[in-house]
Each structure stands twice: as C-alpha cells, then as structure tokens.
Amino acid sequence: MKRNILVIPGDGIGPEVTTWGKAVLEEIAKGFGHDFSYDEALMGHAAIEVTGNPLPDETLEKAQKSDAILFGAVGHAKYDNDPSLKVRPEQGLLKIRKELGLYANLRPILLFDELLNASSIKANILKGTDILFFRELTGDVYFGEKTRSEDKNTASDLMIYHRYEVERIAHKAFEAAMKRRKKLCSVDKANVLESSRLWRETVQNIAKQYPEVETTHMFIDNAAMQLIKDPKQFDVVLTANLFGDILTDEASQIAGSMGMLASASVGESTGFFEPIHGSAHDITGKNLANPLASILSVSLMLEIGFGLLEEAKVIIDAVDQVLKEGYRTGDIADETTKSDQILGTKEMGQLVLKYIAQ
Amino acid sequence: MKRNILVIPGDGIGPEVTTWGKAVLEEIAKGFGHDFSYDEALMGHAAIEVTGNPLPDETLEKAQKSDAILFGAVGHAKYDNDPSLKVRPEQGLLKIRKELGLYANLRPILLFDELLNASSIKANILKGTDILFFRELTGDVYFGEKTRSEDKNTASDLMIYHRYEVERIAHKAFEAAMKRRKKLCSVDKANVLESSRLWRETVQNIAKQYPEVETTHMFIDNAAMQLIKDPKQFDVVLTANLFGDILTDEASQIAGSMGMLASASVGESTGFFEPIHGSAHDITGKNLANPLASILSVSLMLEIGFGLLEEAKVIIDAVDQVLKEGYRTGDIADETTKSDQILGTKEMGQLVLKYIAQ
Numbered sequence A, B: 001m002k003r004n005i006l007v008i009p010g011d012g013i014g015p016e017v018t019t020w021g022k023a024v025l026e027e028i029a030k031g032f033g034h035d036f037s038y039d040e041a042l043m044g045h046a047a048i049e050v051t052g053n054p055l056p057d058e059t060l061e062k063a064q065k066s067d068a069i070l071f072g073a074v075g076h077a078k079y080d081n082d083p084s085l086k087v088r089p090e091q092g093l094l095k096i097r098k099e100l101g102l103y104a105n106l107r108p109i110l111l112f113d114e115l116l117n118a119s120s121i122k123a124n125i126l127k128g129t130d131i132l133f134f135r136e137l138t139g140d141v142y143f144g145e146k147t148r149s150e151d152k153n154t155a156s157d158l159m160i161y162h163r164y165e166v167e168r169i170a171h172k173a174f175e176a177a178m179k180r181r182k183k184l185c186s187v188d189k190a191n192v193l194e195s196s197r198l199w200r201e202t203v204q205n206i207a208k209q210y211p212e213v214e215t216t217h218m219f220i221d222n223a224a225m226q227l228i229k230d231p232k233q234f235d236v237v238l239t240a241n242l243f244g245d246i247l248t249d250e251a252s253q254i255a256g257s258m259g260m261l262a263s264a265s266v267g268e269s270t271g272f273f274e275p276i277h278g279s280a281h282d283i284t285g286k287n288l289a290n291p292l293a294s295i296l297s298v299s300l301m302l303e304i305g306f307g308l309l310e311e312a313k314v315i316i317d318a319v320d321q322v323l324k325e326g327y328r329t330g331d332i333a334d335e336t337t338k339s340d341q342i343l344g345t346k347e348m349g350q351l352v353l354k355y356i357a358q
C-alpha cells in the first residue's frame, strides 16, 4: 500500500513522542512491504515562532494533500499564563480540525490488563472496561462566536449546534455500536441547555434507525460520576465537543494514564491521529514522556485510516508484550515496578520497535 | 436563636430525605434551645403539577422572607425523555438561585474515614483528601441567552461572564483558602474559551490581594483527570457554573457516594442548603435514598447560615458515629457491610436523630 503521511510534531513533548510513532510506521512499512512516504509540518507555538501563525498555509496545504496525519501536541506555558495573548497555539489545532472537516473524534479507552494496578481506581471496578468515545469535534462552544466587550469586562462564547452536526456523528457512533456490544450512551445537559435539547432530540430520532442498539441518555454531571463509579456500564459514549474533552481526559484514569490513550479524528477526508495527552511542558525534553499514546495513535491510523487491521494488531501486541514483561514509563509505574524496568521515552520506543521487528 | 426556615422538598427523593434534614433541625433546636419555625413550599415538577409554574410566586416570596432554605431536589423522567417540553422542573431551581442572588455554591468534599473503602477509588489515593469547591452559580451558559431557530434545526446557549461575577466569588474562595491550607486552584478552559480567559485574568488579579495563597490554574479537562489521579493535591477549587457542576458530581466518588455530599449556596441574602444529589426517580419512594446529604446540608445551614458551629459539629459527629458503628445505606455499603447493618432512609434518619439526642 502506498500512502503519504504528514507528521506534525507540534509543541512540548509532541516531537519526542511523535518520533517513536513515526519510527513504528517505518518499521511496519518495512515488515509488511508498504510504501509510506513522510512529510513534516509546523503547528502551534512551534509554528508561531517561525511564521507568526499557529496553522501556516503551508501546513494546511500539506495536510489536505496527505492520506493521514500523525500529530503530537500543541500548547505552551507562556500563553496559559497570559490570557490576553491574541495568537495562541491551540488555534492551530482547532483550525485544522475545522478545515479538514474532522467532526468525529474517536477515543477508545483501551485497558491493558497489566496496567490494572497503575490506576487510582480499584482493579475490580476497572477490569473488563472497554469504552469507545465519540466526541464531536468541529462544533459546540469551541467554534461558536466569541466576544469581548470594549471595556473588557464581559466575555462570551456561543455554545451552538446544528442538527446535521449531531446527525452525522450520531450515525458514526451507532454504526460503531452495532459492531460492538450494541449499547450507546449519549451524554448532554438537556435539563439546562437548549443546544443539549437539540442534541438529545436528534439522537433520539437517529436511534430509531438502530433499533438493535440499546440507547440511553445521561446528564454530563452524572456521566462524570458514573465513569468512575462503574466504567463497565459503558460501551459507546457519544457526546459534544466540550463534554467529550472533559470526559475523555477523566477516562484516561481508567487506562492508568493519559500517556496510554490515542485518538482518531475523522470526517470528510484525511484522518488525523494523535495522543489525547497535551504538550506537558513540565516534562518536555527530559526523556520522561510516554511514547505509547503516539505509538497507539499509529495503530489507529493503520486500522481506521488505512484498514490495515493486521498491522494495527501487531502494534497493540507489541505494546502488550512490553507491558507484560514489566516495562513501564514513569506515568504507568506502580509500587511493584522494579526500578530498572522504568524506562525513558527513548528506551520504551526502542523496545516496542524491537518487538514489532520480531 | 430565632430563625425562620423554609423547607422545599421538591421532587423524587427530595421529600424523603428532606424529612430527615428537618427532623434533625428540630432535634438541634430542642437540644440547644433555639426557636426555629418552619414553612414549606413547592418547586419543580411538584409545583408544575399544582400551579403550572416550577417556581410559583408564593414560593419565591416565602423564600425571600426566610432566614434559610432547606431544599431537596428537582427533576422528573418525563421531562428528560421529552426535550421539547417548554416548562421544566429545573427552571425553578435555576430561577430561585438567580432571584436570591445565590452566586456562590460551596461544596465541601467531606471524607469520612469509615467510607474510605466505599469508593471506587483506592483508599490510599483518597486518604487525607479535603477539598472545598466554590462553584459560581448564577452566571455562565446556565443563564446566557438561549435560542432555537425557527426551523428548529439550530440551538444555542450563550456562555457568558462579567468581571464582577468572577470577582465576587473569587474573593469568597480566597477568603476560605486563607482559613484553610492556603491553596487555591482555579479551573477554566482558557486555551479555548474567551469567557475562561476573562475568568483567568480576573482570578490572577484578585490573587494579588491574597499573596499568602498559593494560586494555580488548571484546564477543566486536566482537572477532571487530576481529581481522580491525586485528589489530595487540591484545597480550595474555584470554578464556573458548568465546570463546577461536572467536577463536583465527579468528586462525589471521593466521598464514596453522591448521597454523602451537601452544599451551601450563598450570596446576597438568604442561604440555600441542599444535597448535591438529584431527584433520583429510579429509587423514589422505596426507602432506599441516603438521607445523610440532607442531614449534612442542615449542618452547613447551622455553620454557614447561622454561625452555630457547635450545633453543626454535633450533627457531623452523629453521622460519624453511625458510620463508625457500621451502619450504611445501600449506596455506601461495601463487601464488609453486614446485611443487617444496611439501613433504609427512615432507619438511617432515626439513628442519626438518636445519636444527636444523646
């Protein structure tokens, strides 16, 4: 298979982890005889530094021409500490999601048995959990009009949804549910928000087309609670952009660490694959970041982006094997991890590569 | 002390649990020689049934005249299943919060040692956790303009904050932090939302007036994760209405159950005291609801509303004693609970009353 892949390392630990994602792609291409070619582009703070623009035109053009994008992270402490800065790294990420029509963000909560004890949640509560989040990614308060009054004392963001936006992601989520345990929970705040009432109405209507799927609706506050109380109750979770942002980060604690979770953003054309973790400036450049989320993003690229199921599985098996042998990065280590089995970014990356090569 | 207390039982399990909150108030009044008088009023679905209005004028008038309000819950499955209904129970709660100027909602995460094992989170992660949430309660996307297009296909809610709204609750939160461990974490989504940037800017400014308080800022997605990963890192958490709604429900898992958490809403005048749990229609009328959140709401009323610290402590000690002796409602029972120590709403209420009387 011939594919053009654009790598956008971004900021913070983005470049460190993406290096290993890309190395895994190369190893897979070699092993399976695929013809993957690579290009690289700037986004976020890295792009602002060079071009003044968090999403340079060149990056967008390359993205549009590629078959898939492997992305790292964006963000920088400078902007977090100064809310008044007008040009911000995250704008690059939001803009590329919008421009590429990446309206469905799939975030599987993949639980490796070996990591059951790395979580702050009890192993018996976690065991058997397998959730697939569908987070809407190009609407909601993320993209509604923003205002700031002239005296600077009032600020607003419009939380807005159109029916077609809910319909298209709902279809994707129901289709996925049909291939899984046939349960779908839609999360909203319909007891307070009009946009959530439109969301709920629309999901209720689409649900009629999937009578085999057991559909439920939950308020976001309750969902944030149920996810910790009893994560096994969920199969597919469908939710809006903001609620999905919050719930999936929270759900990372089920998988033991944010450093384990990958995501796939799909929609109109090119797929976009990225870890759910952020730029993590506090550990940048220290060889401490967990590269597994980037590596698992590559497995999602192969599976969802290219339909290469066998290749995707080779990656997951390699990660599984590394974990089975007791190797951990710091974020997923627990009391029982031997100190010589706690690896840096590079050593973990190399080990996964080695198992893939075998 | 002479005080007029308005009881608003509301919907679902509201009446069942509020009965015990009120009984505790009566017992305290008797024991300490206070002159508490009571009135009762309708709100939510219960009010809609009788008057067509989720917050009848009569209820609001009684509320304005009272010294404190003990509230149960509002909500009903009928409305949750039909997003198109225009008159909704929750409107009553939102309106009374607004009308009474209850802009600060205090939600202490009070962790009884006996319940360490009732949580899905590991006891060693929980032990020592003591968080006080300040949730803004009369602004945000809850109260911004709502629209629905004529063709019904587009819906919006305005997420909006004014500087003074952030300032007044920030002062309350910093003052509380000064009396506690002097740490305050403000939660927002300033990397995406303009209203969050105003929030962050304003908190940064107010923080200068409290140089002794160690102030940090966290994005909501990260906060939802950190709360489970390492809850002990938090002292006072200050956040907006919607984020506070989500985070505090999630935080209920720290305390073992939603059925243990009380809240105090304060601001311009009369204080409003309520469990953080909702109407829970699934268990209504079955003598299954945990009355402790309502009983602990009464302790907050005595402490925060009336400054009766000793009386408040008597209640907490009684709850503690009941738990120490092994008694539980179903929601906080674990494997080690003996079956004859699992109590219904009524039995749990009576037991707490008995210990208070002693």
Ligand SMILES: CC(C)[C@H](C(=O)O)[C@@H](O)C(=O)O
Binding pocket: A074, A075, A090, A093, A245, A276, A278, B191, B192, B221
């Ligand atoms: C960096 C930020 C804009 C982004 C988001 O909120 O969508 C991130 O948290 C994510 O989840 O991908």
Ligand SMILES: CC(C)[C@H](C(=O)O)[C@@H](O)C(=O)O
Binding pocket: A191, A192, A221, B074, B075, B090, B093, B245, B276, B278
């Ligand atoms: C019932 C609902 C409107 C309410 C809210 O969202 O504020 C509830 O969840 C709460 O937290 O008090």
